Amino acid sequence: MNEHPLHWFDSHCHFDFPVFDPDREQVWQQAQQAGVRGLLIPGISREQGQRLPAFCHNRPWFYAFGLHPYFLDQHQPQDEDWLAAALQRDAPVAVGEIGLDRVLADTGERLQQQWHWFRLQVALADDAGLPLILHIRGMHDEAASFLRRQRFTAGGMVHAFSGSEQQAKAWLDLGFALGVGGAMTHPRATRLRRTLAALPVESLLLETDSPDMAPAFWAESRNSPLALPVTAVMLAALKGLDPAQLASAQAVTLRQTFPRLSG
Ligand SMILES: [Zn+2]
Numbered sequence: 037m038n039e040h041p042l043h044w045f046d047s048h049c050h051f052d053f054p055v056f057d058p059d060r061e062q063v064w065q066q067a068q069q070a071g072v073r074g075l076l077i078p079g080i081s082r083e084q085g086q087r088l089p090a091f092c093h094n095r096p097w098f099y100a101f102g103l104h105p106y107f108l109d110q111h112q113p114q115d116e117d118w119l120a121a122a123l124q125r126d127a128p129v130a131v132g133e134i135g136l137d138r139v140l141a142d143t144g145e146r147l148q149q150q151w152h153w154f155r156l157q158v159a160l161a162d163d164a165g166l167p168l169i170l171h172i173r174g175m176h177d178e179a180a181s182f183l184r185r186q187r188f189t190a191g192g193m194v195h196a197f198s199g200s201e202q203q204a205k206a207w208l209d210l211g212f213a214l215g216v217g218g219a220m221t222h223p224r225a226t227r228l229r230r231t232l233a234a235l236p237v238e239s240l241l242l243e244t245d246s247p248d249m250a251p252a253f254w255a256e257s258r259n260s261p262l263a264l265p266v267t268a269v270m271l272a273a274l275k276g277l278d279p280a281q282l283a284s285a286q287a288v289t290l291r292q293t294f295p296r297l298s299g
């Protein structure tokens with residue numbers, strides 16, 4: 037295989053989802069040929085998280101453990117003990133994907149339940165000294181001020197960031213990087229592009245969120261890590277950088293955000 041000159045990393049990719057079962061190897065081969073060198077696969081539930089260490093074994097795929105607000109109905113009280121133990125026993129690079137989602141919280145009770153799991157997992161990440169992978173929709177101010185009050189210092193990544201410039205700066209002050217993916221590529225996303233253009237390149241991390249969040253240029257409904265190099269070139273253009281400069285900046289930001297990726 038020819039070595040691609042640029043090295044990219046998909047910092048948020050649900051490559052373990054069954055939608056990739058039929059052709060996962062083929063997609064991974066193609067992604068490598070396009071310059072993708074590694075993936076970070078978020079945890080979403082206990083059942084899924086338990087499979088991740090074996091799934092990533094002997095691959096340049098890294099994983100995190102977390103209980104995602106989208107799967108609220110699956111989470112059980114005993115999952116807290118599992119998560120606490122798994123963070124010590126295995127080698128996750130972060131706690132996540134966890135967060136607060138106003139769209140999913142259709143009732144006050146569900147929002148309370150989201151907060152319950154969010155608080156609890158932030159505390160576990162704090163104990164383990166691990167960064168967070170955050171899923172935040174319509175709750176940036178609340179989530180950021182909570183972490184500030186908690187004096188959470190391990191930082192992490194706000195995946196698929198789509199907030200305002202002011203909200204972006206609040207996250208940067210807390211030591212977080214912001215995930216950039218398919219959303220930026222859509223013609224109507226002018227506010228998001230303006231925000232990203234105004235932020236330091238060191239604060240941005242490329243991601244696909246595959247199989248979701250397909251970019252505007254993507255023909256399939258299933259997004260894949262193969263889309264990352266094209267999104268990267270678009271981000272480089274937005275930042276007025278050579279793609280190689282962006283690739284080096286990404287490597288630095290990745291190691292700073294997720295120190296366990298350095299090994
Ligand atoms: Zn995700």
